[in-house]
Amino acid sequence: QLxxxxxxxxxxxxxxxxxxxxxxxxxxxxxxxxxxxxxxxCNLGVLCKxxxxxxxxxxxxxxxxxxxxxDPKIYSNIGNLYRDTGKLEQALQFTLKSLxxxxxxxxxxxxxxxxxxxxxxxxxxxxxxxxxxxxxxxxIEALQNLKSLAVDIKITSSNRDNVRQAQDILLNCDDFSxxxxxxxxxxxxxxxxxxxxxxxxxxxxxxxxxxxxxxDWRFRKYLTLLIPxxxxxxxxxxxxxxxxxxxxxxxxxxxxxLIPLLEALATQCFLNEYVxxxxxxxxxxxxxxxxxxxxxxxxxxxxxxxxxxxKPIHGITTLEEIRxxxxxxxxxxxxxxxxxxEVATEKNIKSRLRTSQKIHNDVSLAVQQMYEENPYPRxxxxxxxxxxxxxxxxxxxxxxxxxxxxxxxxxxxxTNSSPKILIAGxxxxxxxxxxxxxxxxxxTAIDISKNSLAYAARKAQAYQMNNVRLQQLDILxxxxxxxxxxxxxxxxxxxxxxxxxxxxxxxxxxxxxGGYIKIGLYSxxxxxxxxxxxxxxxxxGLQSTPESIRGFRKQIFNDDQHELKxxxxxxxxxxxxxxxxxxCFHVQEHQFTTETLEKLxxxxxxxxxxxxxxxxxxxxxxxxxxxxxxGTSLSNWGEFEQDNPSTFQSMYQFWxxxxx
Numbered sequence: 001q002l003x004x005x006x007x008x009x010x011x012x013x014x015x016x017x018x019x020x021x022x023x024x025x026x027x028x029x030x031x032x033x034x035x036x037x038x039x040x041x042c043n044l045g046v047l048c049k050x051x052x053x054x055x056x057x058x059x060x061x062x063x064x065x066x067x068x069x070x071d072p073k074i075y076s077n078i079g080n081l082y083r084d085t086g087k088l089e090q091a092l093q094f095t096l097k098s099l100x101x102x103x104x105x106x107x108x109x110x111x112x113x114x115x116x117x118x119x120x121x122x123x124x125x126x127x128x129x130x131x132x133x134x135x136x137x138x139x140i141e142a143l144q145n146l147k148s149l150a151v152d153i154k155i156t157s158s159n160r161d162n163v164r165q166a167q168d169i170l171l172n173c174d175d176f177s178x179x180x181x182x183x184x185x186x187x188x189x190x191x192x193x194x195x196x197x198x199x200x201x202x203x204x205x206x207x208x209x210x211x212x213x214x215x216d217w218r219f220r221k222y223l224t225l226l227i228p229x230x231x232x233x234x235x236x237x238x239x240x241x242x243x244x245x246x247x248x249x250x251x252x253x254x255x256x257x258l259i260p261l262l263e264a265l266a267t268q269c270f271l272n273e274y275v276x277x278x279x280x281x282x283x284x285x286x287x288x289x290x291x292x293x294x295x296x297x298x299x300x301x302x303x304x305x306x307x308x309x310x311k312p313i314h315g316i317t318t319l320e321e322i323r324x325x326x327x328x329x330x331x332x333x334x335x336x337x338x339x340x341x342e343v344a345t346e347k348n349i350k351s352r353l354r355t356s357q358k359i360h361n362d363v364s365l366a367v368q369q370m371y372e373e374n375p376y377p378r379x380x381x382x383x384x385x386x387x388x389x390x391x392x393x394x395x396x397x398x399x400x401x402x403x404x405x406x407x408x409x410x411x412x413x414x415t416n417s418s419p420k421i422l423i424a425g426x427x428x429x430x431x432x433x434x435x436x437x438x439x440x441x442x443x444t445a446i447d448i449s450k451n452s453l454a455y456a457a458r459k460a461q462a463y464q465m466n467n468v469r470l471q472q473l474d475i476l477x478x479x480x481x482x483x484x485x486x487x488x489x490x491x492x493x494x495x496x497x498x499x500x501x502x503x504x505x506x507x508x509x510x511x512x513x514g515g516y517i518k519i520g521l522y523s524x525x526x527x528x529x530x531x532x533x534x535x536x537x538x539x540x541g542l543q544s545t546p547e548s549i550r551g552f553r554k555q556i557f558n559d560d561q562h563e564l565k566x567x568x569x570x571x572x573x574x575x576x577x578x579x580x581x582x583x584c585f586h587v588q589e590h591q592f593t594t595e596t597l598e599k600l601x602x603x604x605x606x607x608x609x610x611x612x613x614x615x616x617x618x619x620x621x622x623x624x625x626x627x628x629x630x631g632t633s634l635s636n637w638g639e640f641e642q643d644n645p646s647t648f649q650s651m652y653q654f655w656x657x658x659x660x
Contacts, residue, residue: 003033004030004033004035004037007026007029007030008026008030008037008039008040010026011023011026011027011030011040011043012043014026015043015047020047020050020051023043023047024044024047027040027043027044027047028044031044036067037067038064038065038067038068038071038074039064041060041061041063041064041067042060042061042064042073042074042077044060045057045058045060045061045064045077045081046077048060049081049084054081054085057081058078058081061074061077061078061081062078065078070101071101072097072098072099072101072102072105072108073098075094075095075097075098075101076094076095076098076105076107076108076111078094079091079092079093079094079095079097079098079111079115080111082094083095083111083114083115083118088115088118088119091115092112092115092116092119095108095111095112095115096112099112104135105135106132106133106135106136106139106142107132107139109128109129109131109132109135109142110128110129110132110139110141110142110145112128113125113126113127113128113129113132113142113145113149114145116128117145117148117149122149122152122153122154123156123158123159123162125145125149126146126149126153126159126162126163126166127159127162129142129145129146129149130146130162130165130166132145133146133169140386140388140389141389143169143173144386144389146166146169146170147170147173147176147180147383149166150166150170150176150180150181150184151180151183153166153183153184154187155184155187155188163184163188167181167184167188167218168218171218171221171222171225173381174381175381175382175383175384175385175386175463176381176383176384177379177381177382177383177430178222178225178226178380178381179226179227179379179572181222181225181226182226182227182228182229182572185222185226185228186228186229186230186233188218189213189219189222189233190230190232190233192209192212192213193213193232193233193236194232195209196209196210196212196213196236197232197235197236197239201243202236202239202240202243203240203243203244203247203258211257213261214257214258214260214261215257217330220260220261220264220330220331221264221330223237223264223265223267223268224264224267224268224271224330224331224334224335224338224380225380225381226271226380227268227271227272227572227575227576228575229571229572229574229575230575231557231568234276234557234575235557237265237268237276238276238277240265241265241269241276241306241309241310242282244258244262244265244306244309245282245285245286245306245309245310246285248289248302248303248306249285249288249289259305259329259331259332260329260330260331260332261331262305262306262309263305263308263329263331263332263334263335264331264334264335265305265309266305266306266308266309266335266339267308267331267334267335267338267339269308269309269310270308270312270338270339271338271378271379271380271576272378272575272576272577273374273378273546273576273577273578274310274311274312274546274577275549275550275553275575275576275577275580276550277550277551277553277554278310278550282310283310286306286307286310286311289303289306289307290303290307290311290316293307293316294316297321300317300321300324300325301324301325301326304317304325305335308335308339312339312343313339313340314339314340314343314344317340319340319344322336322340322341338380342458345458346451346454346455346457346458347454349454349457349458349461350450350451350453350454353450353453353454353457353470353471353472354470354471354472355450355472359448359474359477361474361476361498362498363497363498363587363588364448364474364476364497364498366587366588367448367496367497367587367588368448368449368474370544370581370586370587371427371447371448371449371451371452372449372450372451372452374577374578374581374582375427375428375449375451375452375454375455375578376427376428376452376578376579376581376582377427377428377430377576377578377579377582378428378455378576378578379428379430382429382430382433382434382459382463383433383434384433384434384436384463385436385437389437390436390437390438390439390440391437391438391439392413392415392417392438392439393412393417393419393421393438393439393441393486393487394406394408394412394413394417396437396438397487397516397609397655400518400612400655401609401610401655402609402610402611402618402630402631402632403609403610403630403632404629404630406516406609406657407514407657408514409486409512409513409514409515409660411486411514412486412514412515416440417439417440418440418441418442419438419440419441419442419486419487420441420442420444420483420484420485420486420487421435421438421441421442421443421444421485421486421487421488421489422443422444422445422446422481422483422485422487422488422489422507422510423435423443423444423445423446423488423489423490424446424475424478424488424489424490424493424507425446425447425448425475425490425491425492425493426445426446426447426452426453426456426470427447427449427452427456428452428455428456428459429445429452429455429456429457429459429460431445431489431491432445432456432459432460432465432468433459433460433463433465435489436463436465438487441467442467442469443465443467443468443469444468444469444470444471444481444483444485445468445469445470445471446470446471446472446473446475446478446481447470447472447473448472448473448474448475449472450472453470453471453472456470457470475490475493475494475497475503475506475507476497476502476503476506477506478506478507478509478510479506479509479510481510483510484510484511484512485510485511485512485515486512486515486516487515487516487517487518488507488510488511488515488516488517488518489517489518490503490504490507490517490518490519490520491518491519491520491651491653492520492651493520494519494521494590495521495522495589495590495591495592496586496588496589496590497588497590498588500521500590500600501600501603504519504600504604505603505604508604508606508658511658512658513658513659513660514657514658514659514660515657515658516609516655516656516657516658517606517655517656517658518653518654518655519652519653519654519655519656520650520651520652520653521590521592521597521651521652522589522590522591522592522651522652523591523592523593523641523647523648523649523651523652524591524592524593525593525641525642525645525648526641526645526646526647526648526649526650527591528645529564529566529567529571530567530571530583530584531591532563532564533564533567533583533584534584534585534589536563536564537552537584537585542585544581544585544587546577548585549577549580549581549584549585550577552584553568553574553580556568567583567584571583592652593638594634594635594637594638594641594652595634595635595638597634597652598634598635601656605658605659606656606657606658607656607657607658607659608632608634608654608656609632609654609655609656609657610630610631610632610654610655611631611637611648611652611653611654612653612654612655613647613653617644617647618631620640620644621636621637621640624636624639624640625640
């Protein structure tokens with residue numbers, strides 16, 4: 001017995017210090033000597049699993065159960081093993097058994113939620129995940145799983161309570177892209193909005209549906225976090241804005257109960273960059289309020305929220321005036337932060353940003369001007385990974401490519417790897433925050449627009465990402481960068497350059513041999529609606545100004561038979577000024593086919609590693625082309641896209657490899 005304890009301690013020490021072969025040898029010696037300690041079999045099972053010996057690991061766990069059939073952890077380990085190998089029914093069986101033995105385990109509830117998600121049973125996944133969080137509010141993995149479920153949640157009479165709990169958790173997360181809640185917001189509030197909109201005016205003592213919305217903190221919170229991509233919701237909020245304006249213009253006091261809603265609406269309008277159409281009459285009224293407030297300082301606090309519904313307040317007020325604005329709700333704090341404090345921070349950052357040499361390319365200059373005017377996209381929060389949940393870069397590349405066993409250099413696959421990552425065309429920094437998922441990464445981010453970079457820098461600072469270096473630089477001048485990179489991300493950028501091939505060549509020159517580049521490019525077939533919009537805009541001679549964009553959108557909204565009606569139904573980007581400008585009014589756009597994509601990669605000797613697509617689409621492709629197990633035949637994908645034109649609705653998104 002003494003020997004067993006001594007050996008076990010030695011094995012644990014070897015295991016913890018990375019001497020895995022030595023640890024395995026000691027565990028096996030104990031088994032040969034006749035140990036009945038289930039921990040020995042479980043620890044050996046972990047070693048086998050981590051070295052890819054799944055059958056051996058299963059055998060170890062099953063022998064552990066023989067010695068202790070009531071240990072829930074053993075059943076949980078077997079469930080995890082089956083899930084990792086895609087055997088979901090077996091995973092479910094053992095995980096449920098583990099929960100039967102220990103119903104208060106947050107970790108096992110979380111695992112159950114993950115299995116149900118993989119099985120496509122979203123409601124059951126939601127129930128288990130909420131239960132896991134209730135059992136342990138500090139279970140950050142369960143919270144991460146809840147975030148991943150958000151886009152798939154459908155509200156039913158049976159799951160409404162769980163959905164409400166999920167909303168309450170997610171609405172208060174500041175490390176989550178609330179854009180993923182757009183569908184949930186529409187499901188939850190569209191009927192109430194339609195009911196409130198039936199009253200004319202909306203603001204009426206008799207309009208109970210409106211007052212229910214106004215008093216609902218979740219509704220107000222949503223307005224400060226996301227842009228609802230729905231025509232009826234936009235039209236309701238646009239009407240409501242005008243009614244608030246009419247009352248204030250007529251010196252009718254806004255009820256104290258409605259001020260938080262007005263402030264939330266001001267934040268919403270700032271978020272969507274004042275994309276709502278406004279009449280000349282409204283513009284005159286707002287200008288008049290600004291004029292009155294400039295002469296009568298006592299009116300500023302009264303007028304500021306409604307002015308902020310039509311124009312950003314940072315250009316028409318001072319810090320001294322802002323400090324006197326009453327902050328007595330989350331909505332008032334968010335309004336002042338978004339429209340004044342954060343803008344002031346960006347101005348300060350902008351003055352200290354590193355600037356590249358002068359840009360000479362005409363298209364680059366035009367694109368730069370566009371993004372200086374409208375930094376793209378505007379957002380409140382982004383998907384930021386908790387430091388405890390970061391993973392090696394190679395793990396994400398392996399998950400997002402479709403090739404089996406993608407090759408990695410020793411430098412990238414090392415356990416102590418500290419990869420150098422370049423985000424080319426980082427815009428306002430959403431990709432930078434998303435790159436927090438990469439463990440020990442050193443991130444360089446470049447963009448052509450200084451205003452976009454200032455926004456990105458503010459966000460990176462807010463998330464305490466001290467591993468990020470930002471620089472204003474045209475991709476064509478990538479040779480100015482001092483480093484070479486293990487990984488480059490360039491999504492949604494090359495197709496806005498005069499010559500995408502030249503842009504890719506510039507980036508490829510900074511990619512290390514054995515490195516990977518993640519690329520996003522527009523599909524010609526998937527963007528037929530957008531191409532039609534761009535042609536119409538050109539034919540009508542519309543300029544890329546806020547007024548023209550608002551007028552163009554109004555025309556589509558007002559005509560149910562409009563040839564471009566599909567844009568407002570299918571494309572979320574239609575609902576903010578900068579995103580609509582990027583979608584339909586961009587100064588430069590190239591579109592690709594799988595054939596031109598292949599030529600682009602071949603010219604740079606880059607190996608296509610498969611598209612990043614939902615599992616359902618990958619399965620459909622495999623059913624059509626079973627011989628292409630890796631899913632890397634671009635000619636086959638071309639055939640598949642012809643039959644399924646919306647496959648690449650957002651973009652062609654994929655990883656490519658640079659051979660050694």
